[in-house]
Amino acid sequence: MFWYHVVFLALIQGLTEFLPVSSSAHLILPSHILAWPDQGLAFDVAVHVGTLIAVVSYFWSDIFSILKDWVGSLTGSAKTDNSRLGWWVIYASVPAMIAGATLNGLIENNLRSIEVIAYSTIGFGVLLWLSDQFFSKSKKLEDLKLSNVVTIGIVQALALVPGTSRSGITMTAARFMGFDRDSAARFSFLLSIPIILAAGAFKGIELLSGDALHAANWNIIFWGVVLSALSAYLCIHLFLKWLNQIGFLPFMLYRLALGGFLLWLVKVS
Template sequence: MDWFQVVFLALLQGLTEFLPVSSSAHLILPSQLFGWTDQGLAFDVGVHIGSLTAVMVYFRQDIWRMLTAWTGSLTGQGRSVDSVLAWYVILATIPAVIAGFMFNSAIDHYGRSILVIAGTTLIFGALLWWADISRTEVRPLEKITLKDAVIIGLAQAVALIPGTSRSGITITAGLMLGLNRQSAARFSFLLSIPVILGAGLLKGLELLETGTGDQWTMIISGTVLAAISAYCCIHLFLKWLDRVGMLPFVIYRMLLGLVLLAVYFLV
């Protein structure tokens, strides 16, 4: 890669990882439109580490409270809102882990098509719009239930299909279950931590097995840029969410899906 590709892809990954617009839909476009070669496994690991760093730094206080309360629940210190939330994050992660082991090969083989990504971008964008306009917004995150966590976890497993958007479908599920926008988004971001960590570890193990001759200066730079852009993205998204709602992202997804269809049929 050259430096322009490093900056472009790192910023793109950091921004789209947490917005409900699908990072996979975006990362396929540069190679199709500009003829770029694959960025390499080491770069993928780097931007995953950047995204993970961003979300953990942003929610560091929440994570510390949840971790402390969860550890206390294991030692018999009783049940609290934070310990329950920690258990729900763990529980909601399980479906994605199981689906990843069962269907990863099939998804890699059949799901990387631009046509598939265009379809899921459009379909789940429309579902996000419907969930947002029909929301009831009656419950804060502290009122999330076991049933909510299971359903949102199952929705997250569907996001293994490229173009779905992990954040998009988990926020959609949260809104449909009656969580307010802030609560649905915050639970989605907390859920991203074990998922991104797991994906980064798997890619890291693969990288250790294959080795790499990549330029580490570019990889480290990509990691830092991805972390900064992801942190800014999370902050601005939560700040503006109640003001702008989901409609801008829905419109963007519709346009992106149409662009992908045009690329598939015309390019």
């Protein structure tokens, strides 16, 4: 990998992991469009570590409170909004983890084409905008119920399809069920922690079981972690700061433009 490959891919991973635009699609596209070499398993693990560092750092005080009350609920303390939120994050993460463990190979082999990415980018982008426009949304995180959590967890599994966007599909589901933008985004970001951790662990085990770790360029891995962490942290901060002002329309328009460009590429290739 050249230095500009490292910078571009790390920044793209950090920026798109938490925006509703699909990080997996953006990481697949350079090899298809620019004929770049595959970044390799070690680099994939590095940028996952970077985005995990970013989200844990940004929500550290919330995570500490949730963990403290969740552990308390295991030892007989009274249930609180934070302890319930801890359970909700666990419950909502299970469907995606099961789907990832059982369907990952099928998806890797059959659904990573530019055409699939284009249609999922467009379709789920429109759904995101519709969820933001035509439903009453005043519910907060403390209004989450088990039925909401299970629904969000099931639709989160759809993010295995490149172009869907994990953050986008979970926010879409939350908005359809009446949650305000900030609550939908914050729950989506909290859900990213076990999902990124699981994906990173899965890739890490695969890395340790092969020869890729011995051949890894540690300078590239270091900068992959640093750049993805910094860009992801900034992305989370700005997204939450501006979300109520800009809504999801800009993201839908971007997805329509990207999807249309990809379909044009398929047509001319």
